[in-house]
Amino acid sequence: MGTVTPLRTKEEPLYPGVAEAPRYSCALGGAYMATLATFGAVPILHSGAGCGMAQNFGQNFAAGLNDAGPQGNTSTPCSCLVEEHAVFGGEDKLRALIKSTIELVRGDLFAVISGCVPALIGDDVAAVVKEFRKDVPIIHVNTAGFLGNSYKGYEQFLEAVIDQLLEPLPAVRRQVNLLGIVPFQHVFWKGDLQAIKTLLEKIGLKVNMIFTENNGLEALRSIPAAELNLVFSPWSGVGVARKLEEKFGTPYAVIPSVPVGPKDTTAFLRFLARRLRLRRSSVEKVIAAEEHRAYRFSEYMAAISTMALPNAYTAIVADAGTAIGLTRYGSNELGWLPEIVIITDNPPEEFHAEIVRRLTEGLESAVKPEVYFEIDSHKIRLLLREHTVQLILASSLEKHIAVDELNAMQVSVAFPVYDRLIVDRTYAGYRGGLALMEDVAYKYGGPL
Numbered sequence: 138m139g140t141v142t143p144l145r146t147k148e149e150p151l152y153p154g155v156a157e158a159p160r161y162s163c164a165l166g167g168a169y170m171a172t173l174a175t176f177g178a179v180p181i182l183h184s185g186a187g188c189g190m191a192q193n194f195g196q197n198f199a200a201g202l203n204d205a206g207p208q209g210n211t212s213t214p215c216s217c218l219v220e221e222h223a224v225f226g227g228e229d230k231l232r233a234l235i236k237s238t239i240e241l242v243r244g245d246l247f248a249v250i251s252g253c254v255p256a257l258i259g260d261d262v263a264a265v266v267k268e269f270r271k272d273v274p275i276i277h278v279n280t281a282g283f284l285g286n287s288y289k290g291y292e293q294f295l296e297a298v299i300d301q302l303l304e305p306l307p308a309v310r311r312q313v314n315l316l317g318i319v320p321f322q323h324v325f326w327k328g329d330l331q332a333i334k335t336l337l338e339k340i341g342l343k344v345n346m347i348f349t350e351n352n353g354l355e356a357l358r359s360i361p362a363a364e365l366n367l368v369f370s371p372w373s374g375v376g377v378a379r380k381l382e383e384k385f386g387t388p389y390a391v392i393p394s395v396p397v398g399p400k401d402t403t404a405f406l407r408f409l410a411r412r413l414r415l416r417r418s419s420v421e422k423v424i425a426a427e428e429h430r431a432y433r434f435s436e437y438m439a440a441i442s443t444m445a446l447p448n449a450y451t452a453i454v455a456d457a458g459t460a461i462g463l464t465r466y467g468s469n470e471l472g473w474l475p476e477i478v479i480i481t482d483n484p485p486e487e488f489h490a491e492i493v494r495r496l497t498e499g500l501e502s503a504v505k506p507e508v509y510f511e512i513d514s515h516k517i518r519l520l521l522r523e524h525t526v527q528l529i530l531a532s533s534l535e536k537h538i539a540v541d542e543l544n545a546m547q548v549s550v551a552f553p554v555y556d557r558l559i560v561d562r563t564y565a566g567y568r569g570g571l572a573l574m575e576d577v578a579y580k581y582g583g584p585l
């Protein structure tokens with residue numbers, strides 16, 4: 138095994154407690170984006186006016202130049218708290234805002250998301266929200282930004298749904314929920330969810346991807362009916378799955394990454410066949426057909442992958458799930474040599490060892506990556522400078538160091554992405570590896 142770790146860069150930060158350009162927003166941003174990703178849900182921000190607008194460029198636009206949808210940005214009702222509310226409280230203003238929103242905006246579910254100011258001044262937001270529960274489906278998500286980042290906000294949104302909206306339901310055989318893919322924060326979230334749903338439906342599962350389902354409220358309410366919850370991240374969403382297990386008895390499985398390419402996708406389907414006691418022959422039939430197509434089509438990229446990037450030394454700078462999926466695909470199916478992986482989503486310490494294990498064990502390449510956990514963009518630059526690589530799969534923040542300093546190709550695959558539009562793109566599943574190679578080869582530009 139190659140060198141693993143250090144888990145943190147050795148240098149002390151220039152300004153202790155401050156990180157340059159971390160790759161996520163605050164908890165309010167995560168809950169706000171999760172609400173916008175739930176079709177039919179209307180966010181109501183109880184915060185300063187800037188809290189919502191900051192998410193435009195800081196969260197949704199940074200997710201592959203995405204807009205926030207019909208209820209986002211300037212269309213989002215906000216209490217726009219100012220000094221007066223810090224002194225006298227903002228509850229009356231929130232009450233009036235909820236009332237007018239319910240009257241004026243058509244929605245199936247209203248989500249009141251409260252930020253730092255109401256948390257600091259002690260507004261009883263939960264009590265105000267409760268006054269409206271007899272009229273409409275409404276939840277309160279307490280996301281004081283200082284409590285955590287976007288990943289935390291995603292979990293807080295689903296935890297509020299579990300606590301305030303969901304009722305027990307009988308488990309439906311072969312029904313699963315997809316968790317752990319954080320809207321906008323995982324830049325391929327829409328395509329990933331749809332690709333996994335389509336794939337799992339082929340093996341006979343009923344799949345609730347929650348976000349972007351046509352009826353968001355119904356999708357949320359059917360969460361307790363799942364036979365199994367699938368978490369597509371080594372850590373993000375695990376807390377939600379644990380809560381669902383405690384409250385409704387639904388077991389869960391952690392899939393460390395969205396599977397990329399035939400090998401990991403086949404392993405994932407076989408795992409599900411065992412776990413859900415599916416008819417093995419039916420699952421194998423799907424696997425055979427999908428593998429045949431994926432490998433037949435990979436022959437069309439044989440020349441470019443062997444001539445342009447034979448055994449390329451790679452650097453990956455991404456959230457843990459994306460990094461695991463791409464490292465494994467590059468190493469096990471393309472022959473790339475993973476030189477360095479930098480994890481940028483700040484997973485809790487308890488998950489570090491498992492993430493490192495997933496990034497270093499089960500790789501077919503001779504080279505095993507050095508693994509770092511780092512959120513500071515300046516320190517990430519310093520780490521990359523220590524390595525010679527040909528390809529950097531990262532955020533668009535690494536674009537200039539790749540081109541100007543390291544003479545390497547760079548493809549933006551992780552938050553933030555400001556240099557490409559990502560709407561329905563995905564690297565998930567059997568065809569995902571081909572899509573990745575298309576994007577990499579586009580950067581290569583061809584021999585002419």
Ligand code: SF4
Pocket residue numbers: 163164165166184185187188189191251252253254280281282283
């Ligand atoms: S950290 Fe607090 S003040 Fe800043 S945007 Fe988030 S909720 Fe608003």
